[in-house]
Each structure stands twice: as structure tokens, then as C-alpha cells.
Amino acid sequence: MIQTRALVKRYGTFTAVDGIDLHVRAGEIYGFLGPNGAGKTSTIMMLLGITRPTSGDVLLFGERYTSRRVHLRRRIGVVPEKHPRGVWPWMTAEDYLRFFAELFDVPRPQERIEALLKKVDLHTVRNTRIREFSRGMLQKLSFTRAILHDPDVLLLDEPISGLDPLGIQQVRDLIVSENREGRSIVISSHQLSEMERICHRVAIISRGRLLTEDTMEHLVARLFHEREIQVEVEQVPPGLAPLLEKLPSVLGCAVHENTLVITVPRQGDYRKPISEFLISRGLVPLRIQERMVSLEEAFVTITQENIGSLVNGGDRR
Numbered sequence: 171m172i173q174t175r176a177l178v179k180r181y182g183t184f185t186a187v188d189g190i191d192l193h194v195r196a197g198e199i200y201g202f203l204g205p206n207g208a209g210k211t212s213t214i215m216m217l218l219g220i221t222r223p224t225s226g227d228v229l230l231f232g233e234r235y236t237s238r239r240v241h242l243r244r245r246i247g248v249v250p251e252k253h254p255r256g257v258w259p260w261m262t263a264e265d266y267l268r269f270f271a272e273l274f275d276v277p278r279p280q281e282r283i284e285a286l287l288k289k290v291d292l293h294t295v296r297n298t299r300i301r302e303f304s305r306g307m308l309q310k311l312s313f314t315r316a317i318l319h320d321p322d323v324l325l326l327d328e329p330i331s332g333l334d335p336l337g338i339q340q341v342r343d344l345i346v347s348e349n350r351e352g353r354s355i356v357i358s359s360h361q362l363s364e365m366e367r368i369c370h371r372v373a374i375i376s377r378g379r380l381l382t383e384d385t386m387e388h389l390v391a392r393l394f395h396e397r398e399i400q401v402e403v404e405q406v407p408p409g410l411a412p413l414l415e416k417l418p419s420v421l422g423c424a425v426h427e428n429t430l431v432i433t434v435p436r437q438g439d440y441r442k443p444i445s446e447f448l449i450s451r452g453l454v455p456l457r458i459q460e461r462m463v464s465l466e467e468a469f470v471t472i473t474q475e476n477i478g479s480l481v482n483g484g485d486r487r
Contacts, residue, residue, distance in 0.1 A: 171196050171323050171354045172217060177226035179212045186212040188378035189226070194323070194356055199349050201369035202358040203469065209378040210358045214327055219243055231322070244274065247316035251328040253308035259301035263292055263311055266300060267318060274319035286314045290344065306337030313344055317353075324348060324355045330364055342368060366465035376473045389468045391436060396421060401430040401444060402457040410451075419443055 172194035179187040187209045194200045204210050215221040217228055219235060228235045230242040258266055264283060271279035287293040290310040295303075303311065309329065316324055329345070330338045345368060349355050359365055365372065366386065373383040382389065411423040414432060419440040422433040434440045445455050 171231060172356065173229040173232075174213070174217070175227045175229070177213065177216060177228065178224045179209075179216060179221065180224045186378050187216070187223075190375065190378075190380045191383075192373055192380070193383065194354060195371075196354055197349070197352060198370040199345065199355045199357065199368050201365040201372035202356060202375065203360065203362065203365060203372050203465075204375035205360055205473075208375045210375060211327070212378075213375070214325065214358055217325065218246070218248065244319065245322045247319065247321035247324045249309070249312045249316045249324070249326045249329055251331060253305065253312055259299065261300050262297050263287065263300065263303075264296040266311065267315060270315050270318055276319050282318065286318065290314050291340075306333055306340065309333060309337065309341055310344070313341065317348060322354065324353055326355065326357045326359075328359055328361075329357060330359070330361055338364065362466045362469055363464070372465065374469055374472050381472045386465060386468070389465075389472075393468055393471050395436050396433050397436055398461040399432045399434055399441065399444065400457075400459045400461060401432060401448065401455050403428055403430065403448065403453045403455060406430060407451075407453075410453075414444070414447065417443060417447060 174192045177190045216223050235242050267283045276282055287296050329341050371385050374381045406425050411425050414420050414423040419434055424431045441458055
């Protein structure tokens with residue numbers, strides 16, 4: 171759906187985007203992740219044709235994209251980080267959507283507008299001026315405008331930034347709902363915990379460079395060769411941890427109060443032999459839980475490795 175090839179953007183002597191290759195597949199939620207200043211916004215501006223690449227190509231739906239190929243750009247809906255209130259505060263929600271429906275020549279616009287306002291729970295405030303909207307309401311209005319012309323791809327720039335927990339949940343539900351209807355969704359964000367919940371694949375960018383592009387499962391398998399199993403028992407007898415470490419599958423064991431923190435290889439299910447070992451010694455596992463590696467941990471590992479390589483090898487910019 172979206173592809174970049176050796177995409178570069180320079181501002182004078184500063185390289186904001188440094189040879190990025192992205193591949194967004196049909197029907198997926200794709201997380202474009204990185205800290206502030208990583209180059210995410212510069213990349214998005216080139217994807218949308220707002221700025222030109224210094225070098226490299228942007229392909230939309232398999233075709234090389236230029237500012238003249240408006241028919242390709244029409245197939246993308248955008249939710250920017252900044253909301254519409256600053257530009258059209260005097261418009262009502264319905265006026266705002268009708269304006270964009272005319273721009274995109276949306277068939278049966280009134281019917282489409284009413285259906286979408288109901289979908290995002292803004293129907294009762296359709297005649298309220300935008301200047302009176304909360305941040306969460308503005309975000310839902312932006313989302314509605316983005317899907318008004320029924321695009322194939324949604325591009326969301328920091329869609330949950332500044333929202334309260336209810337607003338985050340509402341936007342998350344909208345994203346998942348649109349994806350289930352067949353829309354591909356690209357989310358640029360540094361909110362890692364939220365992206366972990368909904369993204370099928372992620373790309374991690376730092377200092378203008380693409381560090382990785384993969385599924386969470388593959389990222390974790392590649393980066394972490396061990397995992398933790400936490401076993402809670404009524405009481406941990408002295409000397410139990412060294413005995414557990416003698417098991418073939420156990421790489422290490424630590425004790426925290428009445429919980430055993432057991433390190434095992436990444437592959438395989440070791441809960442049964444551990445449980446059998448404990449039961450043979452008269453201990454009943456009250457709780458067995460595997461601690462999953464988070465996207466944040468993977469992000470930190472990958473970015474630190476990148477920073478280390480630049481320090482050791484020198485930044486070529």
C-alpha cells in the first residue's frame with residue numbers, strides 16, 4: 171500500500187531522514203515509532219507529497235508518487251497531530267464535514283456525514299461550533315473527516331497525544347473498527363504501550379534511520395533469547411533456587427519474597443517440568459505467570475544498540 175525506497179530528506183547540512191525503506195501491507199495496522207525528533211514527521215510529509223524527498227522514492231499502491239498524481243493521494247485519509255479548531259473555529263461539526271465532502275466529491279454527502287457522526291458519537295453535537303469542542307471531540311472529528319471519502323489507507327500522526335484514558339480508548343476502538351472494515355492504517359507515535367496493543371507490525375526509527383521493521387513476535391525472538399517465568403508458592407524454603415537451577419531447562423533463578431523468578435530459554439514450554447519439580451518437594455504453585463517482553467523494552471534495546479554503534483563507529487552524517 172505504501173513503500174519508500176532509500177528515502178532521504180536533508181535540511182541544509184542536517185539529515186532528518188536517512189535512507190529509509192518502509193513497506194506497509196494491505197489490511198494491517200502499521201506502527202511508525204520513534205522518539206521526538208527521530209524523523210517521523212519529515213517522513214510523513216514526504217509520504218503525503220507536502221515536501222519533496224532529497225533523494226529516493228515514495229510508492230503509493232505500487233505507483234511512484236509525485237505531487238501531480240492527485241488520484242493516489244485521494245486514497246489516503248490523514249489525521250494530523252494538530253486539530254481543526256485553530257483554522258475553522260466558527261464552523262459547526264456538520265459544516266466542517268460538508269466542506270470536505272464537497273472537496274472530495276463524496277457521494278450522498280449528508281447521508282455519509284450523519285452515519286459517521288453517529289459512529290464516532292458526535293451526532294448530538296453536529297450543530298455545535300468547533301471552538302467549543304474538547305480535545306477528544308476534536309480528535310474524533312478529525313478522524314471522521316479522514317474517513318469521509320472512504321480512503322484505502324489511514325495515516326494517523328500521534329492520534330492519542332494529550333487525550334485522557336476515555337479518549338484514548340475511543341480512538342483505539344475507532345482504529346480497530348476501521349481496520350476490521352479492511353482499511354490499512356499507519357500510526358506515527360511515540361506512545362509505545364498503546365501501539366503494542368493494536369499494531370500488527372512496527373517500524374522503529376531513530377536519528378533519521380530505520381532500525382527495524384517487523385512483528386512484535388519476531389522482534390522479541392530476535393532480541394531476547396531468554397524469558398522469565400514467575401511462580402508464586404506459599405513459602406520458599408532455603409536452598410530451593412540452587413536446586414531449580416540444576417534443571418536442564420533453567421538458566422537462572424531468583425527469589426522475591428514468596429515468588430520464584432525463573433529464567434528459561436526463549437523457545438519451549440517449561441511450566442510443566444518446573445511444576446512437577448516443585449510438587450515433588452511438597453510445594454504447590456499458587457500462580458504461574460510468564461512475563462512478556464514489552465514493545466518499550468524492545469524499543470530501548472534497539473535504539474541503544476543504534477546509539478552505541480554510532481558512538482563506536484562514528485555518525486556518517
